Amino acid sequence: MHELGLTMEIVEIAVERAQGRSVKKLRVEVGKLAAVVPDSLRFCFDLCAKGTVLEGAELVLDWVPGRARCGSCGADVFLKVPYGQCTCGHSDLTLLSGHELIVADMEVV
């Protein structure tokens, strides 16, 4: 379970950004290829947020699709798993996005 480490990072960043204000809502962009389990993420978030300005904040997850570029025809391919095939038939794909876990937005009181 790597969610705990990731969550700790997110909480740390959010706490810094909040500058002592209470956070009501936190929007996090999660790459579909990051292999993050939403339930684990929420569980870890509640754990990490305890005692910080994030305690009780609503965690909103925004899923970012995996995107790759085909090495053969140059087309962008959207992926749900970290591998796949372009419509042209080639599987020579370079991943562009889909592994991120970033604090996108937050609402403070």
Ligand SMILES: [Zn+2]
């Ligand atoms: Zn292609």
